[in-house]
Amino acid sequence: MEIKKAAQAGTYESNDVYVQLFENPNHTIDIQLTSVVIKQFGEQIHQVIQKTLKQFDITSCIIVVEDKGALDHVLAARIESAILRSLS
Amino acid sequence: MRKSALFVPGNQASMHVGAFAFDVDAIIFDLEDAVALHHKDSARTLLRHSLSTLTMFKIPKYVRVNPIDSPFFKEDIAQMIQAPIDGLMIPKADAYNLLQIIKWCEQVETQHSKKQTPLWIIVETALGVETLWDMVNTTDRITHVLLGGEDLMSDLHVKQTYNRQELAYPRAKVAMVSKAKKLLCYDTPYVEINNEKGLLEDAIQAKNVGFDSKIAIHPSQVDVINAVFSYTEEEINQAKEIIEAYNQAQQQGLGAFSFKGKMVDKPVLNRAMHIINSIEGNKHD
Numbered sequence: 001m002e003i004k005k006a007a008q009a010g011t012y013e014s015n016d017v018y019v020q021l022f023e024n025p026n027h028t029i030d031i032q033l034t035s036v037v038i039k040q041f042g043e044q045i046h047q048v049i050q051k052t053l054k055q056f057d058i059t060s061c062i063i064v065v066e067d068k069g070a071l072d073h074v075l076a077a078r079i080e081s082a083i084l085r086s087l088s
Numbered sequence: 089m090r091k092s093a094l095f096v097p098g099n100q101a102s103m104h105v106g107a108f109a110f111d112v113d114a115i116i117f118d119l120e121d122a123v124a125l126h127h128k129d130s131a132r133t134l135l136r137h138s139l140s141t142l143t144m145f146k147i148p149k150y151v152r153v154n155p156i157d158s159p160f161f162k163e164d165i166a167q168m169i170q171a172p173i174d175g176l177m178i179p180k181a182d183a184y185n186l187l188q189i190i191k192w193c194e195q196v197e198t199q200h201s202k203k204q205t206p207l208w209i210i211v212e213t214a215l216g217v218e219t220l221w222d223m224v225n226t227t228d229r230i231t232h233v234l235l236g237g238e239d240l241m242s243d244l245h246v247k248q249t250y251n252r253q254e255l256a257y258p259r260a261k262v263a264m265v266s267k268a269k270k271l272l273c274y275d276t277p278y279v280e281i282n283n284e285k286g287l288l289e290d291a292i293q294a295k296n297v298g299f300d301s302k303i304a305i306h307p308s309q310v311d312v313i314n315a316v317f318s319y320t321e322e323e324i325n326q327a328k329e330i331i332e333a334y335n336q337a338q339q340q341g342l343g344a345f346s347f348k349g350k351m352v353d354k355p356v357l358n359r360a361m362h363i364i365n366s367i368e369g370n371k372h373d
Contacts, residue, residue, distance in 0.1 A: 009130045015102035074101045077137035081130035 002027065003061035009081035010070075017070035019078045021086050022062040029053060029060065035067035048072050052079040090301035092313035093274060095152070097122035099131035104138040108145040110310050113301065116150045116208075119164055120179055128160050132167050139171040150208055152177035156185050162192060169196045175206035175231060180239065183219035183226065190227055204229055212236025213243045217258045224269045234303060235262045237276030252293060263298030275302040284312055291316040319363050327360035334360075 003021050010018040024030055031049055035042065045067060052075075053063070063082075067075070093114035096107045099122070107115045117139075123131040139149060151173055153164035157180075168176060178189055186209070193205055207229045211217055217240070224230055237255055241247065246254045255276065266273035275294035278287040291302050291313050301317045304310045319327075330347055334357055337345035344353050 011099075011101075013100070013102060015105075070101060071105070071141075073137040073141040074104075074134065077134040078130070080137075081133045084129065084133070 001057045001059060003058060003083075003086050005086045007082045007086035009085060010078035012066065012068060015069050015071070015074070017068060017075050017078050018066040019075075019082045020064040021082045022064070024060045024062045027060045029058070030062045032062065032064045033067065034065070036069050037067070044072070045075065048075050049079065052076045053083075056080070056083045058083060090272070090317050092301055092304040092310050092317075093150075094304045094307065094310060095122070095277070097131075098135045098151075099123050099127045101134060101138075104135075105142065107307075108142070108147055110307050111314060112147065112304070112310055114148045114150055114174070116152055116177055116303070118152045119160070119168075120152050120154050128154070132160075132164060136167050136171050139168075139173060143172055148174040150175045150177050152179060152210075155180045156189055165192055166196050169193065169202055169205055170200055173205075175208055177208040177210060177232075177234070179210045179236070180213055180216065181209040181211065181223060182213060182215040183222035184215070186223050186226055190229065193229075206231045208232035208234060210234045210236045211258070211262055212239035214240070216240075217261055220261060220265045224265060224271060230269075230271060232272045232274060233262055233266045234274045235259060235276045235299075238279065240276075252290060259294060259297050259299070266300075267298055272300045273298070275299040277303045277305040278309065279305065281306045281308065284308075287312050288316065319367070323363060324367065327363040330357060330360040331364060 002023070004023050006020070006022050008018065008020045010016055012018050031046065033042070033045060033049070035045055045065070049063060049065060053061070063079070070078070091111060091113045093116055094107055094110055094112045095116050095118050096103045098117050098119040104117070117135050119128065119131055119135065135151065151168045153168060153176055154160035165176070181189070197203070197205065209223060209230055211220055211233060220233070235255070235258055240258055241254055244254065248254065259275065262273050275291070278290045280286050287309055294302055295316055302313045304313055330352060333345060333347045333352065344351055346352065
């Protein structure tokens with residue numbers, strides 16, 4: 001499934017994350033990540049992003065993730081919300 | 089001996105874990121007033137993920153859903169009943185809408201093979217106050233009753249008075265009905281977060297008419313509320329002495345007996361037993 005409509009979810013508060021989804025003209029998944037803990041948890045955050053997109057069968061999108069130290073379940077929830085908003 | 093229950097905004101990720109650091113009897117995640125309209129969907133999703141992840145914390149978890157006349161109610165119930173919660177908190181409950189609320193809960197529970205979800209009802213309308221007895225006799229799902237003072241004042245078109253005159257009757261009614269049905273009753277939140285003296289006086293008033301505890305809307309309120317609704321060292325020691333005196337009187341074949349110059353009869357003894365049982369009960373929590 002391809003993301004066609006832009007959508008956002010989350011906040012810029014500490015321990016949260018702001019997620020934006022956009023259509024990707026290249027028809028691939030493009031992850032753009034910034035995080036206050038990228039050195040320590042960058043790989044893990046990437047895995048959560050990929051896993052959550054896969055759960056919703058997303059095969060094409062630009063996902064911009066601005067992480068403020070969110071736990072994994074918070075990140076997954078915000079991505080899910082953005083996807084559901086995009087599909088609504 | 090009850091501690092406070094703490095409200096936590098449903099969309100505030102940092103508080104979902106942080107709330108469990110406080111010494112409370114329950115955490116109530118709020119999907120209603122604490123969440124802006126355009127965040128209702130994402131708050132629900134975040135909360136579902138949080139509840140499924142934070143199962144290691146044993147403090148009972150409740151979710152305050154949106155009212156039945158809102159467009160969010162059905163989806164709130166549908167998603168939260170599937171999450172590992174100890175119950176739902178229902179705002180603006182009255183004897184008429186409660187039947188519809190239960191019907192919707194039953195439908196979702198059946199669909200997902202879930203057992204009956206306990207309910208914590210909020211009495212915050214004139215109709216809710218006046219039909220409380222009917223409500224608590226409608227279903228055995230209700231375990232807690234919360235008085236919602238702010239919405240009730242709005243419904244009554246009155247303002248907050250210094251000594252909370254406007255809540256005298258609703259408080260008495262909620263406490264009386266709850267005690268009659270052996271339900272836990274919690275007093276309305278005190279909204280002036282920085283007014284510790286006001287909170288203290290308000291909590292004492294609630295305790296004096298029979299409330300088990302009071303809701304906290306900010307972590308800074310927890311200690312004050314817990315202190316008010318805890319028994320003092322003096323009360324505990326006196327209760328122990330009364331029970332000891334009672335046991336001695338029993339051995340001597342006496343019915344009523346005197347303790348420190350006052351006649352002790354069954355109600356006094358029962359209160360002493362209640363204090364000691366409450367403390368013993370808390371030790372096992």
